[in-house]
Amino acid sequence: DTGVSQDPRHKITKRGQNVTFRCDPISEHNRLYWYRQTLGQGPEFLTYFQNEAQLEKSRLLSDRFSAERPKGSFSTLEIQRTEQGDSAMYLCASSTWISGANVLTFGAGSRLTVL
Amino acid sequence: AQRVTQPEKLLSVFKGAPVELKCNYSYSGSPELFWYVQYSRQRLQLLLRHISRESIKGFTADLNKGETSFHLKKPFAQEEDSAMYYCALSASNTGKLIFGQGTTLQVKP
Numbered sequence: 001d002t003g004v005s006q007d008p009r010h011k012i013t014k015r016g017q018n019v020t021f022r023c024d025p026i027s028e029h030n031r032l033y034w035y036r037q038t039l040g041q042g043p044e045f046l047t048y049f050q051n052e053a054q055l056e057k058s059r060l061l062s063d064r065f066s067a068e069r070p071k072g073s074f075s076t077l078e079i080q081r082t083e084q085g086d087s088a089m090y091l092c093a094s095s096t097w098i099s100g101a102n103v104l105t106f107g108a109g110s111r112l113t114v115l
Numbered sequence: 116a117q118r119v120t121q122p123e124k125l126l127s128v129f130k131g132a133p134v135e136l137k138c139n140y141s142y143s144g145s146p147e148l149f150w151y152v153q154y155s156r157q158r159l160q161l162l163l164r165h166i167s168r169e170s171i172k173g174f175t176a177d178l179n180k181g182e183t184s185f186h187l188k189k190p191f192a193q194e195e196d197s198a199m200y201y202c203a204l205s206a207s208n209t210g211k212l213i214f215g216q217g218t219t220l221q222v223k224p
Contacts, residue, residue, distance in 0.1 A: 042201050042214030056209055101147055101166045102210030106159040
């Protein structure tokens with residue numbers, strides 16, 4: 001499978017625990033994005049990387065959230081001291097330029113349920 | 116502010132009927148607009164982008180800068196078109212997408 005891979009697909013945790021999600025982008029894509037999607041809403045931008053550099057963070061990304069892309073390949077998104085409001089689908093996407101447009105390819109997502 | 120609005124949460128039509136999914140945007144620069152689709156139990160995938168002016172699966176979308184709209188149209192809906200459709204705006208420097216809330220298209224037999 002040469003698409004974007006995310007792991008785990010579903011995580012159930014108790015409030016206050018830490019969780020980490022992993023994203024493996026398409027290998028030749030140098031941009032990587034994290035989004036959050038809650039029920040009935042479109043995906044909301046969290047952060048993005050150009051290679052290993054984190055170039056933008058949304059104000060949605062509180063100080064309990066941290067993302068890394070240490071070698072410019074896979075990325076991790078960690079949520080510390082989870083809250084029930086963190087329950088959502090976390091989507092990763094990587095991108096490449098096609099005919100003058102930056103086209104994002106999404107993974108299947110990691111669904112977080114905080115009890 | 117950059118914003119995408121999809122005014123309809125649900126659009127229900129009969130097979131063979133025309134479909135128009137509405138999308139309006141707010142952006143001060145030159146917009147790049149996309150439609151993404153999510154079929155049941157599948158991941159979000161690109162349907163089409165305005166820059167290529169293509170027709171995919173019979174769908175087309177025309178960018179109207181005067182009305183700041185990018186409506187998705189199909190003359191004859193098929194049952195397999197039933198899905199969630201998201202309109203998205205690309206912020207030019209970062210390439211990040213700003214999504215609308217999505218419209219569920221339900222095509223009845």
